[in-house]
Amino acid sequence: MEITLDKKNNTEGLIKIKLTEGDYQPNVEEKVKDYARKANIKGFRQGKVPTGVIRKMFGKSILVDEINHLLSHKLSDYIKENNLKILGEPLPNTEKALTIDWDVQKNFEFEYQIGMVDDFPYELSSKVKVQSYPIEVDQKTIDETVSDLKKRFGKVNYPETSEADDNLFGPLKETDGDFSREQSFIAVDKIEKKEQKKFIGVKKGDAIEFDIDKVFSDENLKAQVLGVSPEEAKAKKGKYILTVETISRTEPAELNIELFDRVFGKDAVTDEAGFIAKIKETIGENYKRESDHFLEHHIEDHFVANTSINLPDDFLKAWLKSSSQGQVTDEVLGQEFEAYKRGLKWDLVKNRIADDNKITVEADEVRAKAKDLIISQFGGHAFAEQLGDKLDAIADNYLQNENGQNFMKLYNQLRSEKILKYIREHITVQEKKVTVDEFKKIVEEHKH
Structure with missing residues (x-):
């Protein structure tokens, strides 16, 4: 041979x-x-x-x-x-x-x-500077969240005449077209301000004609009302008629122990100050996850842009087509190959960092992650206490399912988390505190 x-x-x-x-x-x-x-x-x-x-x-x-x-x-x-x-x-x-x-x-x-892939150098030191945007939970966000919770857990009634915070239900049809929807739903307060007057003061049986693009500037809201995807909604233009069959109004819940228990569980908070503090804490945790996730994007951006890696483009295209069972065509490659290369470069950098710094994941760590996942999905630590020793067997069974794919999914997740943690600890993360609205604007403007 x-x-x-x-x-x-x-x-x-x-x-x-x-x-x-x-x-x-x-x-x-x-x-x-x-x-x-x-x-x-x-x-x-x-x-x-x-x-x-x-x-x-x-x-x-x-x-x-x-x-x-x-x-x-x-x-x-x-x-x-x-x-x-x-x-x-x-x-x-x-x-x-x-x-x-x-x-x-x-x-x-x-x-x-x-x-x-050739050996390639990469920079992992305090000289690497990446921007982070931790979100400050401002009073406006707290007030909006409290208002939303009061409304979500409030009492629903059905008035005869609509007001600005009501919801309208009924069949929807295109004025000069074939489109129709048997039952649609419009929240009056989500309509563009200058168009809301058409939907206020109406009664059951009234027909409201409106220009859908004037009423909804947000494509997602437009899609929800039409019952189609946001992509399909973009093509929908012109006038529509909603025939009002039902008007619903939610009377906001009061800030009392009943609301506190419904939102956070029995006796988790006992007064309004504790309720507001818990809301701020919860919002902060949620936005920290978003901020951390966005930081990871910036870290990826930096290493992809600043690490020179030679890749065999012709081979990769041939391999992708050969291994895809006909799913990857020349047209698909033309649209998605650069994004694929970007993801491949980032994986290569992460793997090199993991290898060079002996970052590993043990089976016991994967099992612990599976147990945490099961506990979070089925009722928290009270559920874990009820299961006792059975939790280990349930976790092992979960990891063995799907021919071991569940194990590999959690393994890869843990490995990626460890690598990113190591990177964050060895570079300079420059923080700029922002409000929720500022953060949303920065995310919208961020382009890969």
């Missing part, structure tokens, strides 16, 4: 494997004998089938299977032994393979195209 690597450049190469009869024939003969012992063929007693009959009936398929098995192992071993940092999987030269005459040939030559 002869295996050689013909490097086209630092990122592309061709592995050639030459096989002689002595490389595969002993195993082929052993498999022929094994078939003869096990085969159940009419006219022969089981275990007494002549090997010549087996060769005639199954010889070619046994040969092909054995050579494919041998190639797979030898190719993998060669890559590991030579420490080749390959991308994707080796691509066999299928055109050359089709010229093989399995009935006659004794010696074979196979070729595999590979894509590789």
Whole structure:
């Protein structure tokens, strides 16, 4: 057997494997004998089938299977032994393979195209400066949240005439078109201010005609009213008619112990001051997650933009098309290849940082993560106390499900979290505190 690597450049190469009869024939003969012992063929007693009959009936398929098995192992071993940092999987030269005459040939030559990544330097030190935007929970956000909670847990009634905070229900149809929806819903306070007067003071049975783009500047609201996707909603124009069948009004709940218990659980807070403090804490935790997630985007941006990595574009395109079962076409590559390369570069940087700094994840950490996930989904720590020792078995069962995919999903999540934590600890994170509205504007303006 002869295996050689013909490097086209630092990122592309061709592995050639030459096989002689002595490389595969002993195993082929052993498999022929094994078939003869096990085969159940009419006219022969089981275990007494002549090997010549087996060769005639199954010889070619046994040969092909054995050579494919041998190639797979030898190719993998060669890559590991030579420490080749390959991308994707080796691509066999299928055109050359089709010229093989399995009935006659004794010696074979196979070729595999590979894509590789060169060693690359990266900067991980306090000299790396990345901007972070921690969110300050201002009074406006607290007031809006309290108002929303009072409304969400308030008492619903059904007045005869609509007001500014009411909801209108009924069939919706296009004035000069075929579109119609059997039941739609419009929240009057979500309508553009200058258009709200059309929806105030109406009664059941009234028909309201309106221009949908004047009434809803937000495509998501427009989509909700029409019951279509935001993309479909963009194409919907012109006038529509809502026939009011029901008017609902929510009387805000009072700030009392009943509301506190409904929002945070029994006896979690006992007075208005504690309620407001808990709301601020909860909002702060939620926005911290958003702020941290946005910081991770900025870290990714920095390393992708400032780390030079040569990638084998032609190989990657060929591999993506070959491994996608027809899902990736030239058109798809034209639209998405740059985004794929960006994600690949970031993965390569993270993997190098993890390898260089021995960042690992143990199985016990994955199991602990699974237990936390199960506890959070099924009622918190009270649920965990009820389960007792059974929680370990439930976690193990969850991790084994989906052919181990659940384990790998949590493993990769934990590994990514550890890598990003390590990065944050070794760079300079410059903080600029912002309000919720300022943060939303910054996120909207951020482009990859």
